[in-house]
Amino acid sequence: MTTISNSAVPPVNPVELVDWFDTSARPLPWRAPGTTGWGVLVSETMLQQTPVNRVQPIWEEWMRRWPRPSDLAAESQGEVLRAWGKLGYPRRALRLHQAAGVIADEHGDVVPSDVDTLLALPGIGAYTARAVAAFAYGRRAPVVDTNVRRVVARAVHGAGDAGPPSTKRDLADVDALLPSDDATAARMSAALMELGQVVCTVRSPACESCPIAHDCAWQHAGRPAYAGPPKKVQKFAGTDRQVRGKLLDVLRGSTGPVGRHELDAVWSDAGQRDRCLDSLLVDGLVEQTADGRFALPGEH
């Protein structure tokens, strides 16, 4: 059988993509020249599963308040959770706070540029480690997020969308596309993400304005529909995730500890409510005071 991935000519031309990125990329604040590794790490963490427009104002505030890792590390967990606001998945804030402490104490208050060192930090996984290495330090690193997976699925494999993720295979796919030199590879990684976000979108891809449409395998195949296994959509209404969110929202909005009765008001199912409060305590997102009330951690 013929194998597309082993063809001699790369299916995606780095120069075309980078040129397009240089002229068309959105001027996001964390892309501004002079953004520190810390700024990039904060942005990448906030952007995990959270849209750009919601992240932007919070990121600006964080950079103003905590311009270095040690600044954040010196803050209480509760204050960090409050400043995280409603970005969602607040455990990210806790892990970023922990990572800031490690960076301050063990890395001279400078975010590491080495992928393996980054991977050792809490809350930093395969995506974020490589995004920091590439975007903050100009390293050649295959940055694979949901957008890049879709672009590769279409442009390289001719499929309508990416199948289930497989870190090893996904990394290899993108690694094969990147040119050898660090600067261009890093730029191309950013370009692949941008393309997936603004052009090669899930529902209505703007192929007419795509810089690589002419050598896109999906285009040449007649843009077939996605044929892989059905995507799993997580429920939210009625789940522990919703209840935890409501409980935490009460604590974020309160200046001091709150009694159990105030928390009782957010959810009628007492069993689920108690289970969720317990899990928040276990996760370190909530602490219980000596008199039995509840508060954000480190604020009483």
Place this chain on the structure above:
DNA sequence: AATCCGTGGGG
């Protein structure tokens, strides 16, 4: 590998 972890906007 599958599941859990928040939140809010758009189709």
Place this chain on the structure above:
DNA sequence: TCCCCAAGGAT
């Protein structure tokens, strides 16, 4: 309205 999903990570 409901359903999908948006720069993932940890277990």
